[in-house]
Structure formats: structure tokens, C-alpha cells
Amino acid sequence: MSDDDSAVARERVIESMEQSAEVYGLSRSAGRIYGVLYFASGTLSIPELVEETGYAKSTVSNVTRTLSRIGLIHRRSSTGGGRRVQFEAEREVWFILQDVFQQYIQREVQTTLRTIRRAEEQVPADAREQEPIQNLRETYEDLEEIVQLASEYSAAELREALETYEQ
Amino acid sequence: MSDDDSAVARERVIESMEQSAEVYGLSRSAGRIYGVLYFASGTLSIPELVEETGYAKSTVSNVTRTLSRIGLIHRRSSTGGGRRVQFEAEREVWFILQDVFQQYIQREVQTTLRTIRRAEEQVPADAREQEPIQNLRETYEDLEEIVQLASEYSAAELREALETYEQ
DNA sequence: CTGTTTGTTCGGCTCAATCCGAACAAACCA
DNA sequence: TGGTTTGTTCGGATTGAGCCGAACAAACAG
Structure with missing residues (x-):
């Protein structure tokens, strides 16, 4: 087993992260930068990320800011040692997914639910349109609870809860 | 309660659907066309959708094809009555979400998992990189099962399963 | 068979996102 | 202090997605 093989394997996983990033509405560069940080033994600075990824300094600067804001990476402002800003990947993928749930999906579900309820109040009870909206509301109420839990x-x-549930 | 109020309320819900469409990686036009079909009493043809949405015929043609492929709307090829292709919204939102789970998320999780496992085989057991990958694999294995169930x-x-789960 | 209605495909326009390089700002070093 | 390294911000080039109108194809009506 050569280092090459290992490097290729790592590259494949990072490419997979690039793809996943797109699914989450992020750019491919964000996926790569996260991936490089994920496999880095310690923390990396912006110049090091430029070296590793081949992206321009400005790109790395912008992307790291975005990733930090979302919580996919952490800014280790080790102002003690040097001026360099150090970045570290959040390696607990489940934490990231929980954040996505909380920040995006839950928000989306709740605002939609609000709109539906308001619409339901405005539409008279005898209207034809009432039925589909009511149905929609009930599903979203379930969704809200599901996402919350x-x-x-x-x-x-979560896996355990679903596996042990019967009827 | 005037018809205007009712129309406004419906418009708000449709706008909300436009926004949701973006979250699912679809265009706003897809959200609107789905919304119009959702509130339509019966089925609608392409000329009718053009009239209702204001989009060009070509846009409606392309978007309806996409939405049909994904399963958000159904093609009622009522070749019996006339030549017109009729479209109907899938109003069971949960069915749609299940499809998204099956077709996209599950696929995404599985391909990632395959890549991770392949990488794990290639990396020797004593390598430093082994540990983070192993962690990643375990999370994705949980994910695969969760999405499946x-x-x-x-x-x-699903709501019931999560609500009744203890410890 | 001719004209009309419906639906798809094609090329082009517009706009937004991504990324780059250059300019700038700020901190460190000698 | 002057020079170097690091980081952010800005304007611009490139690319892709979304949408349109026109051309084309196909089915129906008279």
C-alpha cells in the first residue's frame, strides 16, 4: 500500500464532499476546503489552504468565513502564537446535520406553517379551497414535530428510535 | 370575506411554495406551477398553465416535464377526451418528501458510503487518516438506516416513533 | 387536404454565482 | 522605521441556470 493509493482514496472522499456541498447549497470550493481541513492532522491557515487547494487567497478567505458562520469549520484564533488565523474542521458530521436541521429546515417548515395557518383563517370554512390547505397544514404540523425531535x-x-418502533 | 382575500391567501401559500422549491433545488417557476396545480379544482393543460402563471409556453413545457419526472405532478394523458395533456398536482406532500428521501438523499448517502468504504480499504490500518474516516463511515451507516426507515x-x-421513544 | 391548436426543441438573452487578481489594511519582524 | 506576511475587500471575467420567442412537429377539425 503506497502513499499514492492513500492520497487517491482521500481525494475521492474529498470529491464526494464537494458533491455533498452542492446538495446543501454550498459551492464546490466549500466542499473541498472542508474536506482538506477534515483530513488535516491539526489546524490550517489560509496560506496553507491556498497551497493545498489551489484556490486564490480571496476565495479561501470568503469560503472560510461562510463555513465558519454555518459551523462546518471553527476559527481557532490562536492570537497567542502568531497572527495567523487557524481553521479546524468540525468532524462530528451529525452535529453539522443537526445544525442544518435547526437553522434551515426547521425555519423553512415554520415559516411555511405560519403562512398556511394565516391562509386558513382567511379562507371561509365553506370554500372549496379549505380542504387541500387543511391537509397541507396537518402534514406540516407533523413535519415540524419530526424535525424538532x-x-x-x-x-x-434516532436510528434506535426508528428501528424499535412497531406499529 | 371577499374573493380577493381568498385569492391573496392562496397567492401567499403559492409564494411559499416558490421558496420551498428553491430549497429542494428546483426553480421558482416550478414552485409556482406546482402551487397553481395544487389549488386547481381539477387538472390543467399547458395553455391553461400559461394563462394562470404568465410563463412562456416553452417554460411551462420544460417545467412540467421536470415536475412529472420527480413525481410532484402527474401527467393525465387523457387521450380519450382531447389531445390536450392534463396535469394534476400530487397533493400528498408526504409522498413527495418520501420520494425526495428515496431518490436523492438515499442515493447521496449510499454513494458517499461506498466511497468511504473504498477509501477505508485502501488506507492501511496503522495510518493516521484511519480514525476520522472510520468515524465518518459510522455516521453514514446510521444515516443510511435512518433514511431507509x-x-x-x-x-x-414517524412522528409517533420519535415521540414515544425513550432513552 | 388545409388550417388551427397543442406541445417540444432550439438558440439567445439576462442575471446571479463563483472565482480570480489587484488593491488595500493590519500585524509582525528585523 | 521599512519590509514582509497575512487577511479582507473590491471590480471584473467566466460560467451556468432560467426564461423567452421562434421554429418545428404532431394531432385534430372543418
């Missing part, structure tokens, strides 16, 4: 469990707990 | 339950069942 799912974001509180760990991956293993 | 979640896509089999109804919204109410």
Missing part, C-alpha cells in the same frame, strides 16, 4: 437526538438514538 | 413510514408514524 430529530434535531435533538444523536444519530444512533 | 424514515422513507417507509407515514408522517404520523
